[in-house]
Amino acid sequence: MELMNSPGTRDESGKRIIVKDDVLRRIISIFRRYGFAHLDTPVIERFDVLSAKYAGGSEILKETFKLRDQGKRELCLRYDLTVPLARFIGMHKEIKMPFKRYQFGPVFRDGPVKLGRYREFWQCDADIVGAGSMAADAELLSMAQDVFKSLNIDASIRVNNRKLLNGIIRNYGVKEDDIEFVILTLDKIKKIGEESVMELLSERIGRDKSEGIMRLVSDGSGWEETLNRVENEIGDKEGIEGINELRTLRRLLDEFGVTTAVLDISLARGLSYYTGTVFEAFLKRGRIKSSIAAGGRYDRMIGGYLSSKEEIKAAGISFGIDVLVDTLQEREEERDDIDVMVIPIGDSALGIKAASEFRGKGLKTLMDIMGRGPGKNLSYCNSRGIRFAVLIGEKEKSRGVIKLRDLKDGSEQELGVEEAIKTIKSAIKN
Numbered sequence: 001m002e003l004m005n006s007p008g009t010r011d012e013s014g015k016r017i018i019v020k021d022d023v024l025r026r027i028i029s030i031f032r033r034y035g036f037a038h039l040d041t042p043v044i045e046r047f048d049v050l051s052a053k054y055a056g057g058s059e060i061l062k063e064t065f066k067l068r069d070q071g072k073r074e075l076c077l078r079y080d081l082t083v084p085l086a087r088f089i090g091m092h093k094e095i096k097m098p099f100k101r102y103q104f105g106p107v108f109r110d111g112p113v114k115l116g117r118y119r120e121f122w123q124c125d126a127d128i129v130g131a132g133s134m135a136a137d138a139e140l141l142s143m144a145q146d147v148f149k150s151l152n153i154d155a156s157i158r159v160n161n162r163k164l165l166n167g168i169i170r171n172y173g174v175k176e177d178d179i180e181f182v183i184l185t186l187d188k189i190k191k192i193g194e195e196s197v198m199e200l201l202s203e204r205i206g207r208d209k210s211e212g213i214m215r216l217v218s219d220g221s222g223w224e225e226t227l228n229r230v231e232n233e234i235g236d237k238e239g240i241e242g243i244n245e246l247r248t249l250r251r252l253l254d255e256f257g258v259t260t261a262v263l264d265i266s267l268a269r270g271l272s273y274y275t276g277t278v279f280e281a282f283l284k285r286g287r288i289k290s291s292i293a294a295g296g297r298y299d300r301m302i303g304g305y306l307s308s309k310e311e312i313k314a315a316g317i318s319f320g321i322d323v324l325v326d327t328l329q330e331r332e333e334e335r336d337d338i339d340v341m342v343i344p345i346g347d348s349a350l351g352i353k354a355a356s357e358f359r360g361k362g363l364k365t366l367m368d369i370m371g372r373g374p375g376k377n378l379s380y381c382n383s384r385g386i387r388f389a390v391l392i393g394e395k396e397k398s399r400g401v402i403k404l405r406d407l408k409d410g411s412e413q414e415l416g417v418e419e420a421i422k423t424i425k426s427a428i429k430n
Contacts, residue, residue: 008119054304057272090305097130127316138252167239187268345393
């Protein structure tokens with residue numbers, strides 16, 4: 001038997017885990033700053049929950065991992081964190097609104113594998129339930145901009161509205177039964193190109209309708225110019241509502257100071273549960289072309305689970321943790337997460353007190369427990385990218401000092417433990 005991973009999955013260790021933990025820490029810190037609380041849901045869900053008509057739709061079900069338990073019940077692995085949230089809200093009607101929650105963890109899709117796209121991958125979501133105002137959508141986009149700034153990632157956020165897209169499609173006489181097909185096909189523009197999308201649309205709805213839709217959605221003008229032009233061409237009530245929502249959103253984004261959002265009325269987002277604002281974030285440069293975050297408004301899903309005609313307003317954003325980690329590693333920002341290594345010379349007990357003091361002051365500290373010599377330990381520090389090493393022997397102990405070596409420039413100085421701690425913390429801060 002050859003030992004190997006299942007396609008689209010991988011083991012994670014070493015520096016990748018360090019980068020991943022740091023990405024999650026930064027994102028969660030920003031979520032909390034915006035007033036979101038933590039929620040967790042199971043990886044395994046009932047298949048009827050994830051396949052409901054108000055959930056992700058037929059396209060995503062093609063990639064859903066299905067299984068049966070010993071009781072012959074149909075189950076599946078969750079394909080996102082949004083549908084489980086809707087199920088949770090439906091089961092807990094006592095929740096006070098607005099409910100702002102964040103969640104992170106693995107999701108699973110049986111789809112094609114490539115750089116930045118896996119079958120088991122991590123998402124980190126934030127959702128606002130119970131708020132229908134465009135202020136909620138704007139807050140999510142503001143938060144996204146803060147996340148990218150925190151990670152030092154140069155990204156652009158493409159924004160559209162499904163109501164506008166529905167209006168454009170209806171404007172050309174497309175049947176209601178074909179609207180979802182058109183939306184899912186438009187969602188492939190960035191992947192297969194406009195010509196291929198035109199061919200697919202023409203086969204289903206005819207050339208004239210396809211050309212009209214593609215002409216409108218391919219416009220690359222700014223927010224107001226595009227919205228004014230589309231408004232003059234369509235008379236669909238839902239489409240006009242989408243235009244007005246986008247104008248309100250743009251004004252609120254200006255108030256929030258969001259400068260990274262651009263209007264793209266070809267943006268569809270393949271999942272069928274979206275009802276209003278939709279958005280996707282992409283890197284401005286780099287090999288990774290898939291989105292690094294995405295989301296939108298889904299006002300009908302939760303009410304559907306409650307078998308209620310009343311809409312329960314909701315909007316959310318999902319960050320792709322794996323693709324963000326891939327991005328940072330591509331940028332060669334890998335680093336070890338150890339601040340200092342204590343190297344006892346001779347008796348290993350010599351380093352215990354110093355290591356304990358470093359740890360007590362919040363420094364992430366390794367201590368040699370292998371009994372290796374200074375040379376081998378310093379090589380080990382270099383191989384892991386650990387910047388500071390502390391050497392302490394009987395001579396240093398008798399004088400109440402330690403030797404602090406900065407492996408970045410090779411400098412070495414004798415210091416008291418407290419002074420060494422200040423020196424290391426100052427270097428980390430800078």
